[in-house]
Amino acid sequence: MIDADSLAIFPIDQWIQDGVRWVALNLRPLFLAIKWPVENLLGFNDHILHATPFPVVVALTLLLAWRLASVGIAAFSAISLIAIAMLGVWNEAMTTLSLITTAILFCALIGVPIGIWCARSDRVWSIVRPILDIMQTTPTFVYLVPVVMLFGVGTVPGEVAVVTAAAPPLIRFTNLGIRMVEHEIVEAGLAFGADRRQLLWEIQLPLAIPTILGGLNQTVLTAMVMSVVVAMIGAEGLGLVVLQGLGRLDVGRAAVGGIAIVLLAMMLDRITQKMAEPKSKGASPLLEAVRHLLRGRTVGDRFTEETIPAAAKQPV
Template identity: 80%
Template sequence: MLEADDLAIFPVDVWISDAVQWVALNLRPLFIAIKWPIENLLTFIDGIMHATPFPVMVLVMALLAYVLANRNIAIFTVIVLVLIAAMGVWDPAMTTLALISTAIFFCAVIGLPIGIWSARSDRVWNIVRPVLDVMQTTPTFVYLVPVVMLFGVGTVPGEVAVVIAAAPPLIRFTNLGIRMVDHEIVEAGMAFGANRRQLLWEIQIPMAIPTILGGLNQTVLTAMVMSVVVAMIGAEGLGLIVLQGIGRLDVGRAAIGGIAIVLLAMMLDRITQKMAEPKRASARSRWLAAFNLDRIFSRRDEGEPVATQSGSNA
């Protein structure tokens, strides 16, 4: 009888490990160059997160939630942060938040231009799409092996894996958002003499923003998930607590790590989801409202009274 294993004659594993080894040896400067900006920004943000006193951090996050979303979500943010502090995992939670913030920055820097480019050229999209398909169907664990080979272990290689995993949704949604802009409105732009640059910045991007922010929400959540998984290659943060808890069969410790992750994820999800909802007041008007300055400024602002139109209950 023929056994399945009798057919195992392709040494794919050997080929791949040879290839990765070759790349790791010969393209080392490239990977150092990739690592450099990530490492610096991560260190910077991580430093700020940990240096900021707890009450200030809570205040800043609440204010951010209020400006980007609304009052209820600001209150929810305060509760989440206090709970995390109460469980004694404040420091690793800040590390995770730094990981995610850095990832969002790099995803935006990489993802938005690629998304925009894909939307404007079918040829580019035909190349980008299969790459995204592969990236998104690949289990998150599988990223770790080549990352370790190419970047080593630790928090910074972990961050690289987070960025790679979290960028695809933003690229997809950016592309989709721009392509979905009402054709008649794009034509109106052309009929009034818009060039390609004006078409993009005056019409397509402004109208795609709700969809792009929806993509940002997905990117944040993916980054959250990945920031836990990369604990396996030595990244610090909440994931490490869970990993340690499992390693020592310490259910309690693993659980508080898990609960903190869920809380943090809910907080980030709520904030970014609200951002994606259309018909929000401008960020500027919400900043003013946060400090009760809107009354003072709105009178002077009659040129662009966006603040007074649809601001109150966004």
């Protein structure tokens, strides 16, 4: 009878280690180049969030949540932030928040263009799709191994891991959103002579925005989870509070970190989920929200509500 262990004749772990070491040594400039923008933007966000006085952060969150989502969610967000402050982990929470906001920016910057590219080419999608499958089924802390090898330990390598883990949903949803745009509308664009750029900006992207925002919600949640896990490679923030609590068997400290994480996660989830929900049929919520934010109600809106007879509003 053959023993399972006797099949382990190849030193695969050794090969991988050699390979990664080779990559780390020879492609060092590449990884430094990746690290540079992450380090700077993260540092900037972190600085801003810590430098802004507590009441101002609460007030801004209140305003933003109210405009992007609803009054209820705004109130919930403000109360969550105050509760986090009362738990005594305000600074750690701001560090985590800066990890997440930075990750959202990078994910949008990387994820949306890749998603668009996938939607336009079946060949690209057939290559990207299995990669996304692997990335999304890999347990989050498995990401940490190559990140430590290539980028070292600390908050910045942690951020690299957060971005890597959080980008796939956005790529997926962007691709899906564009592919789901009604065929006849795309045809109409072509029939009136749209070129590829016009087709994308006039038709596909605007109509895909609700789906893309759904992807953004997934990205935010993944970033939230990952920002906690990366405490294991020395990233600061709420995750570190939990890790320290566990390390010292300080259940109270670990629980405080845990509660703060849950509050922050719920707050971010509610706001981004509400953004993705189509409020008024048709109007893309983000654009509408930004428009509202910038100049209040438009002339057209007032006109609409005053002049539509009730019957005309019935769905046809």
